[in-house]
Amino acid sequence: AVHPTQGPLQQHPALCNYGYNPNCNHGSASTKKIIETTIVHRASKYGALANDRKTGSISGALNANSLAEAKKAAIRQCSQGGKNKDCKVITWVRNGCIAAASGKLRGKFIIYKAAEKPGQAESVAMSRCKAAGVSGCRIIVPEGCSVPEGMYN
Known part of the structure; x- marks a missing residue:
């Protein structure tokens, strides 16, 4: 069985910038954007x-x-x-x-x-x-x- 993070698609260099490839290493820490959403529920009037x-x-x-x-x-x-x-x-x-x-x-x-x-x-x-x-x-x-x-x- 092939490990899911080590297949040919996951190792493709074009996917390194998209965060799909945990095997990529460009010598710098990858920057990931974290988006937080807060939902406020208000009773309708x-x-x-x-x-x-x-x-x-x-x-x-x-x-x-x-x-x-x-x-x-x-x-x-x-x-x-x-x-x-x-x-x-x-x-x-x-x-x-x-x-x-x-x-x-x-x-x-x-x-x-x-x-x-x-x-x-x-x-x-x-x-x-x-x-x-x-x-x-x-x-x-x-x-x-x-x-x-x-x-x-």
Whole structure:
């Protein structure tokens, strides 16, 4: 049997610089790069927006520990103790930010929402509103973020 470090491929001089050949010796110590990786686990944070199309009510929830929790809280806020029974989640975010813009199109109140990185949600919501040809676009829900501490620092 041939020892695995003494075969013809392992002794080929072209492989000495790649660290594959323990039999090579150039008279100097080989330099090996050691790459260390540290993985930091952070619990995700969620946010959601809910809207009642009949009343126009829109509310949200931020920094929830689960998507279900964020959606439930947004609907609860939107419904205002049962006054707005038709609240539905219109957007949600995981480890990011949400915002909403609105305006009128053909006499109807339209909402454009965005879920983005910090500092981008409002501008994306506004650009979506304007790109649709909606008149009087304005931010109706300012950017709110649900991000684990230190995620974007």
